[in-house]
Structures are given as C-alpha cells and as structure tokens.
Amino acid sequence: MSASAKEHLFALAGNPNCGKTTLFNAITGARQHVGNYPGITVEKKEGLCSLDGHTIRLVDLPGTYSLTAYSLEELVARDFLVHERPEVVINIVDASNLERNLYLTVQLLELGVPVVVALNMVDVAESRGVRIHCDELSRRLGVPVVPTVARRGEGKESLLKAAVQTSESGRKWEPLRLSYGADIDPTLQDMEQIIEEKGLLTDLYPARWTALKILEEDEQVLGKAREADPDLTQRLLSLAAKVITHIQKTLDSYPEAIIADHRYGYISGLMRQGIVEQRWRGDRLLWSDQIDRVLTNRFFGPLIMLAVLYGVYQITFTYSEIPVGWFEAAFSALGSWAESVLPEGPVRSLVISGIINGVGGVVGFVPLIFLMFLAIAFLEDTGYLARAAYMLDRVFRIFGLHGNSFMAFIISGGIAGGCAVPGVMATRTLRSSRERLATLLTAPFMNCGAKVPVLAMLIAAFFSENRAQVMFLLTLLAWIFALVLAKLLRSTILRGPSTPFLLELPPYRIPTFKGLMIHTWERIWQYVSKAGTTILAISVLLWALMAFPGLPEEKRAVFEKGRQEVVAGLPAEVRAPLLAGEDPASSDPAVIQAATALAELSRQEATEALKYSFAGRMGRALETFSRWCGFDWRTNVALVGGFAAKEVIISTLGTAYSLGQVEADQSLSLSQRLQQDPHWKPLTALAAMIFIMLYSPCFVTVTCIVKETGSWKWGLFSMAFNTTVAFVFATAVYQGGRLLGF
Amino acid sequence: MNWWTRGRGSCATVSRENGCGKLIPLSHARSGSRLKVRRIDGGRRLCARMAALGIYPGAELELVCAGCDCPCLVKVHGSTLSLGAGISRKILVSGPSN
Numbered sequence: 001m002s003a004s005a006k007e008h009l010f011a012l013a014g015n016p017n018c019g020k021t022t023l024f025n026a027i028t029g030a031r032q033h034v035g036n037y038p039g040i041t042v043e044k045k046e047g048l049c050s051l052d053g054h055t056i057r058l059v060d061l062p063g064t065y066s067l068t069a070y071s072l073e074e075l076v077a078r079d080f081l082v083h084e085r086p087e088v089v090i091n092i093v094d095a096s097n098l099e100r101n102l103y104l105t106v107q108l109l110e111l112g113v114p115v116v117v118a119l120n121m122v123d124v125a126e127s128r129g130v131r132i133h134c135d136e137l138s139r140r141l142g143v144p145v146v147p148t149v150a151r152r153g154e155g156k157e158s159l160l161k162a163a164v165q166t167s168e169s170g171r172k173w174e175p176l177r178l179s180y181g182a183d184i185d186p187t188l189q190d191m192e193q194i195i196e197e198k199g200l201l202t203d204l205y206p207a208r209w210t211a212l213k214i215l216e217e218d219e220q221v222l223g224k225a226r227e228a229d230p231d232l233t234q235r236l237l238s239l240a241a242k243v244i245t246h247i248q249k250t251l252d253s254y255p256e257a258i259i260a261d262h263r264y265g266y267i268s269g270l271m272r273q274g275i276v277e278q279r280w281r282g283d284r285l286l287w288s289d290q291i292d293r294v295l296t297n298r299f300f301g302p303l304i305m306l307a308v309l310y311g312v313y314q315i316t317f318t319y320s321e322i323p324v325g326w327f328e329a330a331f332s333a334l335g336s337w338a339e340s341v342l343p344e345g346p347v348r349s350l351v352i353s354g355i356i357n358g359v360g361g362v363v364g365f366v367p368l369i370f371l372m373f374l375a376i377a378f379l380e381d382t383g384y385l386a387r388a389a390y391m392l393d394r395v396f397r398i399f400g401l402h403g404n405s406f407m408a409f410i411i412s413g414g415i416a417g418g419c420a421v422p423g424v425m426a427t428r429t430l431r432s433s434r435e436r437l438a439t440l441l442t443a444p445f446m447n448c449g450a451k452v453p454v455l456a457m458l459i460a461a462f463f464s465e466n467r468a469q470v471m472f473l474l475t476l477l478a479w480i481f482a483l484v485l486a487k488l489l490r491s492t493i494l495r496g497p498s499t500p501f502l503l504e505l506p507p508y509r510i511p512t513f514k515g516l517m518i519h520t521w522e523r524i525w526q527y528v529s530k531a532g533t534t535i536l537a538i539s540v541l542l543w544a545l546m547a548f549p550g551l552p553e554e555k556r557a558v559f560e561k562g563r564q565e566v567v568a569g570l571p572a573e574v575r576a577p578l579l580a581g582e583d584p585a586s587s588d589p590a591v592i593q594a595a596t597a598l599a600e601l602s603r604q605e606a607t608e609a610l611k612y613s614f615a616g617r618m619g620r621a622l623e624t625f626s627r628w629c630g631f632d633w634r635t636n637v638a639l640v641g642g643f644a645a646k647e648v649i650i651s652t653l654g655t656a657y658s659l660g661q662v663e664a665d666q667s668l669s670l671s672q673r674l675q676q677d678p679h680w681k682p683l684t685a686l687a688a689m690i691f692i693m694l695y696s697p698c699f700v701t702v703t704c705i706v707k708e709t710g711s712w713k714w715g716l717f718s719m720a721f722n723t724t725v726a727f728v729f730a731t732a733v734y735q736g737g738r739l740l741g742f
Numbered sequence: 743m744n745w746w747t748r749g750r751g752s753c754a755t756v757s758r759e760n761g762c763g764k765l766i767p768l769s770h771a772r773s774g775s776r777l778k779v780r781r782i783d784g785g786r787r788l789c790a791r792m793a794a795l796g797i798y799p800g801a802e803l804e805l806v807c808a809g810c811d812c813p814c815l816v817k818v819h820g821s822t823l824s825l826g827a828g829i830s831r832k833i834l835v836s837g838p839s840n
Contacts, residue, residue, distance in 0.1 A: 017821075066794035070787055097820030100796035216790070253799075254786045260793030261800065289806070292822070296807070296815070390824045393813055403813075501813045501826030504795070 014092035016063030017506035023150035087167035095125040112175035129280040175206040288507040323367035331360030354543030381511030400490030413446030432499035444697035450646035461671035629730035687734040695726035777835040784832035
C-alpha cells in the first residue's frame with residue numbers, strides 16, 4: 001500500500017470550551033458523522049478530510065479536563081486513545097488559559113501518545129497583550145506546536161501537516177516521565193518495575209501510567225489489572241496503600257494533590273522565561289466579565305433571562321408557523337394525490353391515514369424544531385446557557401434537580417407550546433444519571449404544542465369566559481406537577497445525593513454561522529431519521545387498531561340499505577355520484593338534502609366501525625377504570641390514539657362523536673358538539689384536561705426516553721408512571737367535584 | 743508544602759514561612775477578593791477534579807461573586823468557574839496573598 005492511499009486516524013483532544021468543536025468543524029466541514037459511543041450517551045463525532053493526497057479520519061473526543069476515570073467523557077477519551085491507538089492526538093490548548101489546558105497535555109504526554117499541540121485562540125491572547133512563543137514551547141514540550149484561530153480556520157493546514165509529519169515519522173509511544181517528589185517517586189518506581197517485569201497490562205498502558213493509576217485507585221485500571229493478575233494487583237495495591245497512609249499521616253493530604261502539584265510545577269517550569277510575553281496589560285476586566293456583571297446580576301439577571309426565554313419562545317413559534325403550514329399543505333396535497341391514484345380500500349386507507357398523516361404529523365414539526373434548536377444552539381454557543389443554568393441552580397436544587405434541568409423543562413413546554421422530544425434530548429447536558437432521569441421523566445408533564453390545541457378545544461367548550469386564565473392555570477399546574485413529582489422521584493426510586501454544581505462559564509463568544517448550522521442540522525437529522533422510522537411503524541399499528549376488524553357484513557348492509565333508501569327517490573343520473581361521495585352538481589334542494597343525509601350516514605358508520613374496531617373495544621374495556629374519572633369509551637379511544645401524538649385526540653374524538661374528519665383548526669364544531677353532549681360537563685372537561693396534561697408521553701417521546709436512557713425500562717416506566725399519576729389526579733378532581741356538587 | 747500540615751478545622755490558623763493566614767472556606771470568603779487555595783477537603787476524587795480545573799493548593803483565584811446559597815463564581819487562571827455550595831465549602835483558602 002502506498003503511503004498516500006493510507007488512511008490516517010487522528011484524534012482531537014482538549015478541555016471543554018477550548019474551541020475544539022469549532023476547529024473540528026473548520027477542518028471537516030460537513031463531512032462528519034455523529035453517533036454515540038456504544039451503550040452511553042456521550043456523542044462520538046467523526047469526520048473525514050484530506051491533505052496532499054492523505055485521507056485523514058478525525059475523531060473529536062469529548063472535552064475533558066483530565067484523564068481520570070471519574071466521568072464518562074474522560075473514560076471515553078482515555079479508552080479511545082488506548083484501544084484505537086490514533087497515530088496522532090491533536091491537543092487543542094486555549095492560549096488564553098495556558099496553564100490549565102497544559103494540565104491535560106501533560107497527562108497525554110505521560111500516557112505516551114504522539115501529540116501535536118494546536119495553540120488555539122492566539123488572537124484572543126494577542127488582544128490581551130499576551131504573545132506566546134510557539135517555537136520555544138514546542139522545543140520544551142518536545143512536540144510540534146501550531147498556532148491556530150479555529151473560528152476563522154486559520155492554521156488548520158499547517159496543523160494537519162504537522163500531524164501527518166508526526167505520524168509519518170513513525171514516532172512510537174514514548175511516555176513522559178515526571179517526578180512526583182520524594183514521597184511518591186520511590187514506591188512508584190518499585191511498582192513500575194514489578195509491572196514491567198510481569199508484563200501487567202503493558203500491551204495497553206505504559207508501566208508507569210498503570211502504577212500511577214493504581215496509586216490513584218482508578219476503578220477501571222484496577223478492574224483490568226485484577227482480571228489479568230489478581231495476586232499481583234493486590235501486591236501493588238498494598239504497596240500503594242503504604243504511600244497513601246504515609247502521605248495522609250505526614251502531610252494530611254492525598255496523592256492526587258501531590259501529583260497535581262508536581263504536574264503544575266512541571267508546567268510552570270515549562271512556562272518560565274520566554275514562553276509567555278506580556279507585552280502590555282490588557283484591561284483587568286475583560287468585556288466578557290463586563291457582560292457578566294449585568295447578565296448574572298442578582299436582580300437584572302433573572303429578569304433578562306425571562307426575557308431571553310420569552311424571546312426564544314416567540315421566535316420559535318412565530319416564525320415556524322408559516323413553514324409548518326407549508327409542510328402541512330404539502331402532506332395534505334400528497335394525501336389528496338394518493339387518494340386520486342389509489343383505488344378505495346384498505347391499502348388507500350393505510351397509505352393516507354396510516355403513513356402520510358402519521359409521518360406527516362411528525363415531519364410537519366421540523367421547521368419548529370429547527371428554529372428551536374437554532375435558538376438553543378445560539379444560546380449555547382454564545383455561552384449564555386451556562387449562565388442560565390448557574391442562576392437557576394438554586395431553585396431546581398430544592399426539587400432535587402440541577403441547574404441544567406431548566407432547559408429541558410422550557411423546551412418541553414414550560415412556556416406552553418414546546419415539545420417533549422427535543423426536551424428529553426436536552427437532558428444530555430446533565431451529568432448525574434439520577435438528576436437526568438428525574439428531569440427527563442418529568443419534562444413530558446409540560447404542555448407541549450400538541451396538547452395545547454386539545455386543551456384549547458376543551459377550554460373553548462366549557463370555560464369560554466376565562467380562556468387565558470385557565471390556560472395560564474394549566475401551565476402553572478404543569479410546572480407544579482413536574483417539580484413536585486421530580487422531588488417525589490428523587491426521594492424514592494431515584495434517591496441519591498445531588499451532584500454538586502460545578503460548571504465552567506465559557507467566555508461570551510459570537511457563534512460562527514457554520515457551527516450553528518452544523519449543530520442544528522445534527523439534531524434535526526437525529527429527530528427525522530430516528531424518530532421517523534419508529535413513527536412510521538407505530539402510526540401504521542394505530543391505524544390498524546382503528547381500522548380492524550371492519551364492520552361485519554350485516555351491519556354494513558344496514559347502512560348500505562339506508563343509503564339506497566335516501567337516493568331512491570332521486571333521478572338516476574345523480575345517484576351514482578352521490579353514492580360515490582362526490583359533491584352534488586345540482587342545486588335541487590332534494591339532492592342537497594340527500595347529500596347531507598348520506599354524509600350523516602357515513603359518519604354514523606364511521607362511529608359504528610370505530611366502536612367495533614380493536615381500538616373501540618379497548619376503549620369500551622377501559623370504561624371499567626375510566627368511569628372513575630368520568631370518561632366514556634369515545635374519550636378512551638381518543639386518549640389511546642393520543643399516545644401516537646396528542647393532536648390525534650381531537651381527530652379521534654371527532655370520529656368518535658361522528659363528525660367525520662375533524663381538523664384541529666375546525667375544533668370549534670367539536671367543542672359545540674361536546675358542549676351539547678349530556679355526558680360532558682365542565683367537571684368532566686377539567687378532569688380530561690388534567691388527564692391529558694399528565695398521562696403517558698406520546699410514543700415519539702417514549703422512544704426518545706428509551707434512546708436517551710439506553711433501556712426500555714424507563715420508557716415503559718414513564719408510560720405507566722405518568723398514566724397512573726394522571727388517573728389518580730383526574731379521579732380526585734372528578735370525584736371531588738361530584739362530592740362538592742358540580 | 744508544610745503550610746497545609748495539620749489542622750482539620752475549617753478556620754484553623756496555620757503558620758507559614760511568611761506570616762500568618764487564616765484558613766476559611768471559599769463559601770465564606772468575600773466577593774471581589776483575591777485568594778490563595780490552601781487545601782481541598784472532601785476526598786481524593788474532589789481533589790483530583792478540582793486540580794484538573796486549576797484549583798489546587800497554591801493556586802490563586804479571584805472570587806467574582808460570593809456564594810450565599812447559590813453557586814459562587816471564581817476566576818482561576820483564565821477561566822470562570824461556577825462552584826456549588828457543596829464544593830466551595832470544601833475549598834479552604836487564605837486571605838489576599840502578598
């Protein structure tokens with residue numbers, strides 16, 4: 001194989017917020033692939049690029065501050081380096097925060113991987129009057145150092161060239177040997193020697209690294225070592241224990257502190273004389289800090305945050321209205337086309353009701369989700385999101401949640417009208433699995449954009465004098481339920497300490513257009529492809545439940561006979577078009593009357609068919625429970641249908657109340673119908689609204705929960721838990737209301 | 743490293759080469775002050791995590807916004823960190839270094 005045909009594998013490593021993703025985007029552009037590392041939610045990004053005939057596969061490792069085993073990100077990064085053995089690790093170092101960024105560099109060097117340092121944001125450092133001498137830094141570190149400005153793509157060519165050169169030079173893994181002082185060094189040396197002799201894990205890690213990790217009691221390395229040689233591991237551990245006790249006794253400290261101290265000592269040694277040149281003093285208060293003075297101010301901060309959130313909400317829902325309309329129009333055009341092309345029968349019904357309407361209902365949300373994600377990507381890339389989490393941590397902590405939970409709640413419909421699907425995905429920013437689970441299980445209680453039209457319809461029917469107040473009350477209730485139930489979960493099945501709040505607030509930056517687009521596109525694509533396949537399957541299933549079994553022959557015959565009776569008295573030439581359901585071309589009052597009567601018959605037949613179908617039977621079977629909260633079988637069918645998507649509740653109620661197809665925007669006629677129905681009272685409506693607000697998330701959300709938690713268990717739990725909660729509260733409201741005489 | 747010998751109490755007075763400094767938890771320090779990290783209590787894990795973020799015995803930091811229940815903001819090296827009360831209680835600092 002010639003050298004030019006070979007594919008190089010490089011990895012990008014660096015601290016969070018050092019411009020790693022920006023550089024990755026600048027190098028690979030759109031040629032990237034986002035996936036998950038197997039079994040966990042840490043994103044794995046890969047991209048391809050080429051340079052002078054070399055093909056380079058670049059893997060963006062998760063942002064980490066060090067290489068311990070304390071977080072998933074660090075484990076992922078470490079495992080990738082050890083198992084995949086990239087030829088070169090491009091370590092991005094923020095020039096304006098050199099010392100701390102080099103802490104990771106030192107650990108990479110200690111692991112021994114060939115490193116090329118990208119000294120990023122040299123422009124920011126320059127603007128603060130700081131110049132860093134790359135050549136000297138490179139000489140002292142013993143690795144190439146290339147200055148870059150990731151935002152503008154500056155230096156990426158020379159960076160890749162340096163990386164290719166390093167990989168072509170065939171540099172072996174050469175671990176850097178640091179001294180950790182008189183207390184640790186002798187024992188470490190002994191341990192290293194033993195490991196080297198016995199060949200413990202030497203195929204994976206350098207001996208000194210293994211010794212260091214055993215001293216740090218690193219769970220993962222210990223596990224691997226025990227598997228390879230339990231006796232030897234025990235021996236090494238007892239050696240380590242001696243040092244640990246010694247350090248605790250004489251210095252009242254931990255080995256970690258001493259190791260860190262020596263690493264930073266090594267770094268400050270590196271930086272001494274001639275690396276960093278402070279040419280002039282930049283303003284003590286940088287503009288980022290000045291913005292923070294206002295945006296995180298005790299009084300103005302929360303106010304500004306509310307305004308920002310309101311703005312996001314407004315932008316998303318106002319500007320998505322028109323394109324959402326286009327999508328709906330496109331799908332209904334597609335439906336009409338299918339109707340004209342396909343012959344009548346189950347196939348046509350499947351294609352139109354099952355596939356086009358089901359998938360269209362979800363794909364129709366794409367413009368909304370696009371804008372929502374764009375707004376969030378903007379807030380995230382500017383650095384504002386971290387500030388909002390910081391300000392809200394205090395409130396959410398009371399309920400066992402975390403500052404980062406708030407975005408998931410807001411997106412899910414915290415200001416009525418979001419969507420739980422991106423909301424559930426937004427919980428990725430939460431590190432602790434318990435807090436994350438509590439957040440993603442309670443976020444679907446919020447009033448999403450699909451519940452809003454259903455609630456609005458019921459409000460219009462029964463509480464028309466106080467529409468705004470009732471809607472506001474429902475939004476408030478959603479928050480109360482979500483927070484209180486989160487507290488309940490966190491003090492029962494998800495009990496555990498709350499993670500201390502620890503977050504780096506990145507300096508404010510103006511996001512790059514490219515970065516925003518790539519981030520938004522990634523998420524949109526995930527939504528469309530992953531949810532799209534499941535949606536197709538379940539909407540077909542729900543269609544089948546509502547379409548089968550069809551009415552038995554004798555019942556159909558009764559309706560057919562009724563139709564024949566209606567048209568019996570009419571002239572022969574109008575009979576066929578009338579029976580085919582076409583608009584009567586005649587202005588003859590008898591014909592129009594007959595058409596109305598036929599339509600009424602079709603509606604009754606649809607209701608009858610729905611009652612007879614599996615879904616209808618299910619609805620009737622559920623009446624045993626549902627009468628406690630005042631629902632009859634028709635409401636039950638609608639609620640079962642609402643599991644597909646909450647908007648379906650309106651159309652199913654419409655079918656069930658024999659209105660034929662009811663579109664969401666024609667809901668008033670359904671409102672009137674419900675108002676006149678003796679079964680529906682304001683109390684029933686209130687119980688129904690509470691039930692709809694709280695019961696099982698729609699299946700797209702459930703699939704998302706399954707995907708995000710990595711197990712079906714939590715998906716099923718959210719369905720059962722939320723439905724139970726909904727049932728309990730709807731029953732309480734209905735029975736309580738009846739006792740009070742409503 | 744002899745200035746963090748002994749003294750588990752949160753407000754112990756320890757002697758160091760150039761004078762005396764009172765150890766207080768970061769959560770009790772005043773806004774706007776420059777402080778020197780003296781010790782990290784609360785286990786090896788926290789100690790390692792803090793070191794990776796640049797907070798280790800000997801590091802200098804600036805308290806931008808003090809705690810009082812909500813997370814405090816500190817500037818260390820070039821970055822701004824927000825630390826919850828659970829953490830800032832365990833970081834022992836001494837007054838302005840001079």
